[in-house]
Amino acid sequence: MTKNKRLLTIFTIACGILIVLPIFFLVISSFKAPEEVFKPNLNITKLTMENFEAVMEKNILRAIWNSLIVSTSVTVIALLFHSMSGYALSRLNFPGKNLVFGWMISTLMVPFTVIMIPLYMVTKNLGMANSYLGLIVPMIFNAYGIFLFRQFYKDFPKELEEAAYMEGLSIARTFFRIVLPLSKPMMIPLTIGFFTANWNNYLWPLIINQKEELWVVQVALANIVGGGYETSWSIVLAAALLCAVPTFIVFFSMQKYLVDGIKTSGIK
């Protein structure tokens, strides 16, 4: 039994290393000179920073900045709106509650790719094309966050709110002053989820924005790759590595919460 367990452990770690290998190649190859990039050696004396200097000319920092602005804005606004809606749908009583909830949930059935063309037209007609607004606003609204907040507030202890009402606080104040600051267990996994999803978003920014100075990382990176053979692989990989840094930071600092988030989204 223990021998089996040891074999199984070795097998799993070996598979894990195999899975990480492409990322290892990404990191190492980014520091190699262009003529060395396809050599499978690890000549540390020859490592160089020149790829990153070349990447700077391709405006990748600007794209990273754009992505940070877009992903952060969507995340912050979405968390606020979704928590408010989720709270109303789980804790407040009002006519039309089930209807509103049913309608919101039904929008989950509409895949993004199905509405991307009319969404592009609507956003363009609102004058938001080729601007931060067009990249941000349409991405805020999804019933997924509303649904998860509703579930979360169902299990929230009622006593706190009752005490607040006794003190004479209004419903809105109770929510913003007492309930919202205690919503961290739901906020953290959703922050990770919304931020990475928007950082990852490629199709929508590709459609809605044609201005080069508003390119987000995924679009900028895809353009560097699509640039053909004049760009060396070592430079492309260095650019990719730079674009991966923010999500790696999120990943390593939030890994514990990430697992909790997976549990919430997977089971409930």
Add this chain to the structure above:
Amino acid sequence: MNFKRKETLTAYGFLLPNLLGLTVFVFVPMVYAFYVSLHDWNALSPKVFIGFDNYKKLAEDKDWWQSVYRTFIFTIIYVPLLVGSSLFFAVVMNNIKKKFEGLARTLFLLPFAITSVISAVIWMFLYDPRNGFINQLLDLLGIPTQQFLGSTSQAMIAIIIVILWINLGYNMMIFLAAIKEIPTDYYEAAQIDGATGWRAFWNITLPLLRPTTIFILIVTTIGSFQVFDQIMVMTKGGPANSTMVSVLYIYKQAFEFLNMGYASALAVVLFLIIFVLSLTQLRMYSDKD
């Protein structure tokens, strides 16, 4: 004002941003998609109403149905591979030495920190037909150089491997979380009856993972029908259209050829396909109960 009135007002106040947003950015586009699909429109000149002509045209559009067929093929290969491998590794992960579980999880989950475009970039480098590491490895094994993304027969599989690579760890974690929720006394009771190992897996683990499996199956199938990012970066649908999936075809019709009306009709049909597929899946899985 009494409490009830205040409560109703506050509730609608809280719901207002999302009611507005979901209406403008989800509901209106859904209806608008159907409206535009009844028109001939190149996004620049005024729309011309043509009834169901776009639908008649798409019924005979061989390239479109081929893209649908390719999307099906992608789904039929990818979904079982993903569900099978993530379930397999979740079960294995649950049985390794506890000391190493954290490390193993991190290794498996690491590709999740990579975006789809970055994953495409890394694998294009690895698949490079002239000097890529995979071809170098094949060379060591005495296997001739392969084209991978440049080959009509290999490109789709090559892309499936990339998407599998990026999603395996995440789905494995969902399974692992569900496995850990199964009370250990179930296995202890089974052990008394002599059911261990495979039989315990078959009779306890698998049935109890049913809801999780169904969840992953449906979500992954819907996702597969919308596959786009990696294909757009790696092959743009080529070579010779061998990776031209439905969403890419719609994207090209709309934003490269500016056939907005026609592309909208295609999108409506894609929606119906996804809708019917999800319903059939739900039906299929609940029938077995």
